[in-house]
Amino acid sequence: MNFRPLGERALVKLVEREQTTASGIVLPDTAKEKPQTAEVVAVGDSEDVQVKKGDVIVFAKYSGTEISLEGEDYMILDSDDILGVVEG
Amino acid sequence: MNFRPLGERALVKLVEREQTTASGIVLPDTAKEKPQTAEVVAVGDSEDVQVKKGDVIVFAKYSGTEISLEGEDYMILDSDDILGVVEG
Amino acid sequence: MNFRPLGERALVKLVEREQTTASGIVLPDTAKEKPQTAEVVAVGDSEDVQVKKGDVIVFAKYSGTEISLEGEDYMILDSDDILGVVEG
Amino acid sequence: MNFRPLGERALVKLVEREQTTASGIVLPDTAKEKPQTAEVVAVGDSEDVQVKKGDVIVFAKYSGTEISLEGEDYMILDSDDILGVVEG
Amino acid sequence: MNFRPLGERALVKLVEREQTTASGIVLPDTAKEKPQTAEVVAVGDSEDVQVKKGDVIVFAKYSGTEISLEGEDYMILDSDDILGVVEG
Amino acid sequence: MNFRPLGERALVKLVEREQTTASGIVLPDTAKEKPQTAEVVAVGDSEDVQVKKGDVIVFAKYSGTEISLEGEDYMILDSDDILGVVEG
Amino acid sequence: MNFRPLGERALVKLVEREQTTASGIVLPDTAKEKPQTAEVVAVGDSEDVQVKKGDVIVFAKYSGTEISLEGEDYMILDSDDILGVVEG
Numbered sequence: 001m002n003f004r005p006l007g008e009r010a011l012v013k014l015v016e017r018e019q020t021t022a023s024g025i026v027l028p029d030t031a032k033e034k035p036q037t038a039e040v041v042a043v044g045d046s047e048d049v050q051v052k053k054g055d056v057i058v059f060a061k062y063s064g065t066e067i068s069l070e071g072e073d074y075m076i077l078d079s080d081d082i083l084g085v086v087e088g
Numbered sequence: 089m090n091f092r093p094l095g096e097r098a099l100v101k102l103v104e105r106e107q108t109t110a111s112g113i114v115l116p117d118t119a120k121e122k123p124q125t126a127e128v129v130a131v132g133d134s135e136d137v138q139v140k141k142g143d144v145i146v147f148a149k150y151s152g153t154e155i156s157l158e159g160e161d162y163m164i165l166d167s168d169d170i171l172g173v174v175e176g
Numbered sequence: 177m178n179f180r181p182l183g184e185r186a187l188v189k190l191v192e193r194e195q196t197t198a199s200g201i202v203l204p205d206t207a208k209e210k211p212q213t214a215e216v217v218a219v220g221d222s223e224d225v226q227v228k229k230g231d232v233i234v235f236a237k238y239s240g241t242e243i244s245l246e247g248e249d250y251m252i253l254d255s256d257d258i259l260g261v262v263e264g
Numbered sequence: 265m266n267f268r269p270l271g272e273r274a275l276v277k278l279v280e281r282e283q284t285t286a287s288g289i290v291l292p293d294t295a296k297e298k299p300q301t302a303e304v305v306a307v308g309d310s311e312d313v314q315v316k317k318g319d320v321i322v323f324a325k326y327s328g329t330e331i332s333l334e335g336e337d338y339m340i341l342d343s344d345d346i347l348g349v350v351e352g
Numbered sequence: 353m354n355f356r357p358l359g360e361r362a363l364v365k366l367v368e369r370e371q372t373t374a375s376g377i378v379l380p381d382t383a384k385e386k387p388q389t390a391e392v393v394a395v396g397d398s399e400d401v402q403v404k405k406g407d408v409i410v411f412a413k414y415s416g417t418e419i420s421l422e423g424e425d426y427m428i429l430d431s432d433d434i435l436g437v438v439e440g
Numbered sequence: 441m442n443f444r445p446l447g448e449r450a451l452v453k454l455v456e457r458e459q460t461t462a463s464g465i466v467l468p469d470t471a472k473e474k475p476q477t478a479e480v481v482a483v484g485d486s487e488d489v490q491v492k493k494g495d496v497i498v499f500a501k502y503s504g505t506e507i508s509l510e511g512e513d514y515m516i517l518d519s520d521d522i523l524g525v526v527e528g
Numbered sequence: 529m530n531f532r533p534l535g536e537r538a539l540v541k542l543v544e545r546e547q548t549t550a551s552g553i554v555l556p557d558t559a560k561e562k563p564q565t566a567e568v569v570a571v572g573d574s575e576d577v578q579v580k581k582g583d584v585i586v587f588a589k590y591s592g593t594e595i596s597l598e599g600e601d602y603m604i605l606d607s608d609d610i611l612g613v614v615e616g
Contacts, residue, residue: 002174003174004172004173005171006171006173007138009172011172050534050535065148065149067146067171069174083593084531084534084572084604086531086597087531087532091260092260092262092263153259155234157262178351179348182314182348185348187348241322241347266439267410267437270434270435329435340436355498355525356525358490358522358524358525361523419523428498428523428524442614443586444612444613446578446579451612505611507586
């Protein structure tokens with residue numbers, strides 16, 4: 001099953017703390033209530049999406065919509081709520 | 089009886105959990121308070137509608153207007169509240 | 177006495193449940209707190225009005241302004257609050 | 265003394281229930297909390313004003329600014345708050 | 353000392369009830385909580401200012417900023433909050 | 441140390457009541473809760489800034505951000521919150 | 529590890545009071561509840577970003593998103609929340 005985000009949206013998977021991501025980045029310990037880190041799984045076809053599949057991104061607090069696909073938790077984020085990209 | 093959504097709106101029918109949709113997609117178990125899944129029944133004529141009849145979509149929480157047609161429950165969604173399409 | 181709506185507005189008359197409208201459509205039983213159905217009586221001259229006299233429409237909850245003309249109750253709706261058209 | 269409304273505004277005089285207006289229209293009994301009816305006394309010079317002096321109009325609830333001129337009560341309405349015109 | 357309002361603003365002096373203004377207009381008794389009347393003292397250089405020095409204007413409730421210049425009270429009003437002009 | 445405001449902003453220094461400003465203007469006694477007066481120290485490079493260094497300005501209540509530079513208190517104001525200029 | 533801010537955003541590191549920044553500027557003692565000072569670490573590629581790496585900036589209260597990278601605390605700021613640049 002695939003999920004195709006519409007427009008400026010991205011589907012992301014939350015990255016656990018101190019976890020190594022699929023692209024090999026080890027994420028630092030982040031305090032509670034801090035913004036969250038996620039890996040991009042799929043993006044919409046809008047030119048305004050500035051991230052691509054595999055990017056590890058930081059997104060704004062209180063943003064996004066949680067979604068469960070095949071038993072795993074994802075988030076759908078608006079492009080404006082993606083603050084930046086963590087590069088290894 | 090038909091319902092013709094105006095503009096950027098879509099008429100959708102809620103998909104029950106673990107239900108098989110008309111197009112054969114089996115939907116995963118989704119936790120409570122999660123965004124909801126629906127199948128598109130009709131769309132308005134605006135170019136901004138990015139879904140078509142039969143698409144299984146995920147829509148934003150707290151969006152849409154419930155409507156009952158011939159004893160069955162539907163929702164009318166604004167195009168902006170359709171987050172993405174689930175593909176089999 | 178006539179009422180001429182200005183701009184994008186429409187004058188509509190609420191349709192009772194299970195009632196047969198002037199154009200012969202029998203409306204289904206709708207639960208309480210559901211959006212309401214009405215028949216268009218007059219429309220403003222804006223191009224943005226997508227309905228015409230006699231259309232049976234569904235409008236958004238909490239929208240419109242009630243008005244009494246010659247002892248009968250009507251509503252004045254903004255075009256944006258008309259969600260779609262019920263076709264027989 | 266005259267009052268010249270600026271821009272898209274209109275100066276109107278409230279019409280009492282069951283009262284006959286200056287232009288001879290007898291207004292119906294309207295329930296409490298219903299939108300109010302008024303007669304246009306003067307309009308601003310904006311093209312967006314779609315009413316003229318003498319029109320009997322219905323305006324949105326909670327709109328307008330009350331003003332007293334030479335002991336009589338008027339209201340200043342924004343053009344957007346004028347919902348339609350009652351025609352005899 | 354002079355005060356030069358910037359942009360679309362006007363400097364006005366409140367007119368007391370039943371007072372005769374500098375231009376000779378006698379203002380009517382207005383009830384409490386009614387909009388207020390003022391005389392324009394200076395205007396900004398924006399084309400959107402539709403009043404001139406000496407005009408007696410009515411302004412919207414809860415608008416404007418009070419200012420004291422040389423012991424006298426004035427208000428600075430945005431052009432949008434000036435509802436109309438009282439003409440003698 | 442210098443502070444360079446960005447865009448439409450201005451750096452201003454609050455003027456005490458009855459104080460004589462650097463440009464020789466004696467400011468009147470202003471009541472409490474009245475808008476405040478300040479002298480412009482630096483401005484951003486936007487064309488929308490309508491004041492210059494040395495101008496004595498009145499700014500809107502509840503606007504601006506306080507900043508301490510070398511032990512002295514300043515405010516950073518958005519251009520829109522500068523209501524007018526006091527001229528000697 | 530690097531963090532690449534997207535669009536009009538900047539990554540900044542908070543500057544402690546009375547601290548000497550990397551570019552040699554000694555910052556004054558600022559009272560509590562005052563706006564905060566930070567040093568720019570990285571900026572997005574939008575033309576609207578008016579600061580560059582190494583700039584010491586003042587940002588608006590209640591703005592920005594805290595982020596922890598490799599055990600150090602940073603903030604991600606929108607360009608609009610950067611009020612000005614402190615120059616040595």
